Amino acid sequence: MTIEEKQKEIIDEFSLFEDWMDKYNYLIELSRDLPEMDPNKKTEENLIEGCQSKVWLDAHMDGNKLVFLADSDAIITKGIIALLIRVLSGHKPEEIKNADLFFIDQIGLKENLSPTRSNGLLAMVNKIKAYAMAYELKGND
Amino acid sequence: MLLLHTKSDISMTQVPAYDVNTIRRDFPILQEQVYDKPLVYLDNAATTQKPKAVIDRINEIYSRKNSNIHRGVHYLSTRLTDEYEQARKEVQHFIHARHSHEIIFTNGTTHSINAIAWSFGEKYVHQNDEVIISEMEHHANIVPWQVLCERKNARLKILPFDDRGALLVDELGKMITSKTKLLAVNHISNSLGTINDVEKIIRIAHSHDVPVLVDGAQSIQHQKIDVQAMDCDFYVFSGHKVYGPNGTGVLYGKEKWLEEMPPYQTGGEMIQKVTFEGTSYNELPFKFEAGTPNYVGAIGTAEALKYLTRIGIDAIANHEDELMHYASDRLKALDGLNMYGTSDRKISVFSFLIDGIHHYDTGMVLDKMGIAVRTGHHCTEPLMSHFKIDGTVRASLAMYNTKDEIDQLHDALLKVKQMFG
Numbered sequence: 001m002t003i004e005e006k007q008k009e010i011i012d013e014f015s016l017f018e019d020w021m022d023k024y025n026y027l028i029e030l031s032r033d034l035p036e037m038d039p040n041k042k043t044e045e046n047l048i049e050g051c052q053s054k055v056w057l058d059a060h061m062d063g064n065k066l067v068f069l070a071d072s073d074a075i076i077t078k079g080i081i082a083l084l085i086r087v088l089s090g091h092k093p094e095e096i097k098n099a100d101l102f103f104i105d106q107i108g109l110k111e112n113l114s115p116t117r118s119n120g121l122l123a124m125v126n127k128i129k130a131y132a133m134a135y136e137l138k139g140n141d
Numbered sequence: 142m143l144l145l146h147t148k149s150d151i152s153m154t155q156v157p158a159y160d161v162n163t164i165r166r167d168f169p170i171l172q173e174q175v176y177d178k179p180l181v182y183l184d185n186a187a188t189t190q191k192p193k194a195v196i197d198r199i200n201e202i203y204s205r206k207n208s209n210i211h212r213g214v215h216y217l218s219t220r221l222t223d224e225y226e227q228a229r230k231e232v233q234h235f236i237h238a239r240h241s242h243e244i245i246f247t248n249g250t251t252h253s254i255n256a257i258a259w260s261f262g263e264k265y266v267h268q269n270d271e272v273i274i275s276e277m278e279h280h281a282n283i284v285p286w287q288v289l290c291e292r293k294n295a296r297l298k299i300l301p302f303d304d305r306g307a308l309l310v311d312e313l314g315k316m317i318t319s320k321t322k323l324l325a326v327n328h329i330s331n332s333l334g335t336i337n338d339v340e341k342i343i344r345i346a347h348s349h350d351v352p353v354l355v356d357g358a359q360s361i362q363h364q365k366i367d368v369q370a371m372d373c374d375f376y377v378f379s380g381h382k383v384y385g386p387n388g389t390g391v392l393y394g395k396e397k398w399l400e401e402m403p404p405y406q407t408g409g410e411m412i413q414k415v416t417f418e419g420t421s422y423n424e425l426p427f428k429f430e431a432g433t434p435n436y437v438g439a440i441g442t443a444e445a446l447k448y449l450t451r452i453g454i455d456a457i458a459n460h461e462d463e464l465m466h467y468a469s470d471r472l473k474a475l476d477g478l479n480m481y482g483t484s485d486r487k488i489s490v491f492s493f494l495i496d497g498i499h500h501y502d503t504g505m506v507l508d509k510m511g512i513a514v515r516t517g518h519h520c521t522e523p524l525m526s527h528f529k530i531d532g533t534v535r536a537s538l539a540m541y542n543t544k545d546e547i548d549q550l551h552d553a554l555l556k557v558k559q560m561f562g
Binding site: 019028053073075076077 | 516
């Protein structure tokens with residue numbers, strides 16, 4: 001599935017929810033399904049410190065695809081991370097770098113990505129893209 | 142003289158009837174809905190909502206009276222200058238200062254503390270001197286002193302608190318030395334709600350000739366303040382936390398200090414005479430009010446204080462004390478809820494965590510249920526370190542909150558537990 005198709009799939013899923021509690025319950029569910037991150041990878045270097053919740057992000061290449069592993073100490077944040085990883089992990093660096101993450105706005109989570117929300121998610125998207133750029137350059141060496 | 146009223150003190154005095162529903166109608170924003178639910182506003186330690194009297198006053202100034210104050214020759218300027226100076230007197234009376242020129246308008250508590258740290262520090266703090274603050278200060282009452290101490294090569298000392306969130310005031314006598322130049326302490330903790338015994342702290346400090354700055358950001362709106370009876374050397378607060386407009390603050394200082402301290406900002410209004418060879422400064426309070434002051438904010442703040450006086454600050458304190466006991470009992474009854482700040486003397490600020498649930502998750506869910514709380518470290522990271530946590534959920538109540546809202550918070554927290562449990 002392309003990044004765009006995955007986003008459309010998530011938008012469809014969220015369209016079933018009538019209120020915020022349903023959305024949050026779903027995010028809590030997703031957080032539980034997120035592949036566990038190796039505790040050794042939860043280093044200072046991989047920590048994206050937001051004001052309130054901590055987010056760790058690690059990336060590695062699998063063939064020509066970039067794979068992300070992440071975690072957070074807050075569950076809702078972790079649920080949103082699970083969505084981001086579902087959309088972006090396992091794609092080529094160039095695709096990730098150029099991805100337009102329209103689903104965030106459409107499922108009503110845009111506020112979570114505003115710089116003032118300071119939960120580390122905007123920083124996480126930026127870091128994901130920075131990884132993509134770095135690996136793309138590496139690949140072109 | 143007793144400044145802090147316990148419940149029994151208040152019941153002995155005549156307190157006017159307090160009708161919280163009438164008061165709520167004075168605050169237009171309390172009728173708002175968020176996510177189609179009635180707003181339950183419990184973030185009052187961050188900022189308070191504004192009564193219609195304040196909103197109308199600001200509207201009146203911009204609609205009919207606006208003009209730059211002081212030195213104006215024309216009608217509008219003269220009239221508004223009078224109102225600005227009247228606002229200063231209003232603040233003076235509200236905190237019972239001896240002189241109106243001891244009231245300096247600033248743009249907030251942070252500004253007031255920075256001004257004192259710079260100005261007082263410039264004159265009195267030198268190499269190897271000491272400044273004492275407490276472990277439970279807001280960053281605004283930590284960082285300016287750290288910067289001062291760095292600049293002057295002086296030392297910052299910390300008065301600790303116990304695990305219930307009460308300052309170890311008896312340690313103070315041992316901490317003060319001949320090098321101690323100032324003690325800066327909050328009156329009420331923004332994170333814990335602890336009411337510090339500032340009278341005792343001031344007595345101890347003064348017995349060693351150490352002046353005291355009291356950060357009143359969280360006390361001005363909750364209890365009667367009498368700076369002369371308290372005998373503090375400086376008392377600072379923000380207008381927006383006492384139902385006034387934001388961007389305004391007050392720096393009260395005893396005349397003897399303000400006379401001696403150098404201006405921390407320079408420019409127009411604060412001068413007496415300027416030549417290229419030199420400048421002489423204006424008298425108090427203008428020496429400390431360089432540039433065009435936020436006169437709308439100052440007048441709006443004074444209007445808020447008038448509103449509080451009309452309702453009665455003792456009646457407000459009584460109502461909030463009742464809420465404090467009610468909320469304490471209801472929240473403590475929640476299984477797995479850990480309260481931070483359980484001192485005997487506290488106001489209706491509740492900092493807590495629910496076992497195994499991140500404060501951010503709790504806050505996010507409460508938000509969607511229409512309940513506004515704050516989560517995080519509340520700009521008191523050293524305080525959080527004391528408890529070995531990185532943040533809490535904080536519900537902070539004010540004059541317009543009700544028992545029904547506390548019930549809603551209680552039920553919402555049950556829902557949170559159910560969702561994340």
